Amino acid sequence: MNYLKEVLASRELLINLTMREVKGKYKRTVFGQLWSLANPLALMLIYTFVFSFIFRIQLEPGDPSGLDVFAIWLLCGLLPWIFFANVLNSGITSLVSNAGLIQKVAFSRVVLPLSQVASAAYNWLFEIAVLVVVLTILGAFVLPWLPLVVVAMVLLAGFAAGLALMLSIANVYFRDTQWFLSIILQLWMYLSPVIYPVSLVADASEDAGGVLGTPVTILDLYHLNPMVYFLEVFRNLLYDNRWPDPMSWLICLAWALGALLVGFWVFRRNERNLAEAL
Amino acid sequence: MSDVAVRVDHVSKSFRMYHERNQTLKSAIMRGRTSVHEDFWALQDVSFDVPEGSTFGLIGSNGSGKSTLLKCLAKIYYPNKGTITHFGKLAAMLEVGSGFHHELSGRENIYLNGSILGMSRKEIDRKFDDIVGFSGVEQFIDQPVKNYSSGMYVRLGFSVAINVDPDILVVDEVLAVGDAEFQKKCFDKFAEFKRVGKTVILVSHSMESVRSMCDHAAWLNKGTLKAVGEAAPTIAAYEASLNNG
Ligand SMILES: Nc1ncnc2c1ncn2[C@@H]1O[C@H](COP(=O)(O)OP(=O)(O)OP(=O)(O)O)[C@@H](O)[C@H]1O
Ligand SMILES: [Mg+2]
Numbered sequence: 233m234n235y236l237k238e239v240l241a242s243r244e245l246l247i248n249l250t251m252r253e254v255k256g257k258y259k260r261t262v263f264g265q266l267w268s269l270a271n272p273l274a275l276m277l278i279y280t281f282v283f284s285f286i287f288r289i290q291l292e293p294g295d296p297s298g299l300d301v302f303a304i305w306l307l308c309g310l311l312p313w314i315f316f317a318n319v320l321n322s323g324i325t326s327l328v329s330n331a332g333l334i335q336k337v338a339f340s341r342v343v344l345p346l347s348q349v350a351s352a353a354y355n356w357l358f359e360i361a362v363l364v365v366v367l368t369i370l371g372a373f374v375l376p377w378l379p380l381v382v383v384a385m386v387l388l389a390g391f392a393a394g395l396a397l398m399l400s401i402a403n404v405y406f407r408d409t410q411w412f413l414s415i416i417l418q419l420w421m422y423l424s425p426v427i428y429p430v431s432l433v434a435d436a437s438e439d440a441g442g443v444l445g446t447p448v449t450i451l452d453l454y455h456l457n458p459m460v461y462f463l464e465v466f467r468n469l470l471y472d473n474r475w476p477d478p479m480s481w482l483i484c485l486a487w488a489l490g491a492l493l494v495g496f497w498v499f500r501r502n503e504r505n506l507a508e509a510l
Numbered sequence: 511m512s513d514v515a516v517r518v519d520h521v522s523k524s525f526r527m528y529h530e531r532n533q534t535l536k537s538a539i540m541r542g543r544t545s546v547h548e549d550f551w552a553l554q555d556v557s558f559d560v561p562e563g564s565t566f567g568l569i570g571s572n573g574s575g576k577s578t579l580l581k582c583l584a585k586i587y588y589p590n591k592g593t594i595t596h597f598g599k600l601a602a603m604l605e606v607g608s609g610f611h612h613e614l615s616g617r618e619n620i621y622l623n624g625s626i627l628g629m630s631r632k633e634i635d636r637k638f639d640d641i642v643g644f645s646g647v648e649q650f651i652d653q654p655v656k657n658y659s660s661g662m663y664v665r666l667g668f669s670v671a672i673n674v675d676p677d678i679l680v681v682d683e684v685l686a687v688g689d690a691e692f693q694k695k696c697f698d699k700f701a702e703f704k705r706v707g708k709t710v711i712l713v714s715h716s717m718e719s720v721r722s723m724c725d726h727a728a729w730l731n732k733g734t735l736k737a738v739g740e741a742a743p744t745i746a747a748y749e750a751s752l753n754n755g
Contacts, residue, residue: 245625336605338585408534
């Protein structure tokens with residue numbers, strides 16, 4: 233509780249550091265903020281070409297939205313994934329790259345990783361806003377679901393923030409954690425339903441039966457990945473325009489709270505030692 | 511005697527001296543351990559009081575633990591033993607311009623740096639003109655700081671830091687940079703601090719400035735306190751030890 237108070241007291245610093253990230257990033261580029269769309273758009277094009285055109289992944293049309301566009305379906309999951317990966321990638325180096333500051337000034341250290349979360353969230357909001365406009369033009373009735381989209385975004389941001397807090401500390405002690413992370417994130421993306429629907433995993437799992445003769449199926453193992461639930465919630469809200477399964481909400485909430493609690497706990501235990509360890 | 515501004519009570523601080531440090535998972539796993547180290551005591555059982563309203567000099571040769579002590583004061587390091595108590599708002603200036611962002615303008619950096627040092631936006635708004643005035647970089651305030659000369663950079667950083675307006679100001683050798691005019695400005699500022707009854711703790715290798723500015727001093731040698739008290743005798747003792755080799 234005291235810790236929350238301390239973080240709240242530093243909110244102005246948090247805002248300023250976030251603005252430093254946001255402004256510094258696209259400063260003096262011709263298209264400014266539009267650059268943040270470049271990466272998702274490029275990925276959208278290449279994945280659509282490979283997975284929809286070459287591999288011919290078949291999707292159910294959005295129910296009840298009636299949408300049937302692979303590229304848009306893809307973006308509804310790809311944007312949350314890119315946000316998640318961005319938070320981890322920038323959060324993990326947030327302490328090491330500010331070593332000079334940490335060794336010379338006393339301030340609430342936790343604002344360093346949190347400002348990375350906030351600046352990634354800022355870009356993400358912009359991307360989602362563009363996506364919502366496109367969805368609306370295509371005839372999806374997405375506007376009423378926006379409050380819930382925001383709730384889902386907060387949950388995912390919390391989950392990502394919790395992991396980023398732990399990773400930023402780990403990277404101080406073991407500087408190659410960030411290289412492991414980039415490998416893990418690649419694997420993790422392919423193990424999450426970003427570019428293919430879960431229904432394909434379900435089909436494959438049915439064919440394969442239980443793992444090693446146990447009643448546990450591949451699909452069960454697949455669902456150990458929290459991102460399965462997060463992406464389901466986002467696609468339900470944005471693409472299908474319907475209520476996600478309450479169970480999925482609960483699981484997202486649990487992962488978000490769990491990650492945040494452990495993240496803050498780990499951070500708090502180590503922050504006093506940071507100036508020396510760096 | 512007047513009241514105490516800072517009380518340093520039996521403070522000891524050790525660092526790890528690494529003979530082997532495995533800072534990557536790969537090497538930690540291959541070598542089967544994270545580090546081999548022994549403790550090095552940078553401060554040993556240091557105790558003294560800094561009187562309120564004094565200008566307090568901290569002297570001693572390189573590596574004697576002056577910066578370490580200041581960092582303990584500033585809550586950047588935490589002592590292994592002992593406690594440090596201070597009465598009133600403390601601000602430390604261990605390096606000026608920490609956290610300046612090269613692409614941002616001087617103006618934006620004032621706000622950023624100010625908030626890192628714990629000022630609120632309103633406070634910075636109010637002091638903005640003073641900060642810019644003191645730094646003497648008005649003309650370049652909307653230029654990105656990467657185009658500043660190193661002296662201008664320091665001036666701006668120092669102006670922000672000094673405007674935090676603490677009761678106790680802790681300064682580590684940051685005055686060595688900057689031209690004569692600016693150094694004079696800074697000394698005047700310290701004198702003003704003293705006039706209004708604020709405490710300044712500073713580290714300097716220039717015995718001239720310590721002699722002219724400080725009324726009290728402490729002499730550290732290899733992490734232990736050699737002498738503390740009125741400035742003149744402490745400085746004399748330190749200089750005597752230097753002359754005797
Ligand atoms: N983070 C650290 N890790 C390990 N050793 C350290 C660390 N910081 C300081 N030391 C050691 O502590 C001792 C005191 O250092 P400190 O910086 O306090 O000296 P100083 O009195 O400020 O010297 P100078 O006059 O050169 O600034 C030195 O031997 C230094 O090597
Ligand atoms: Mg020093």
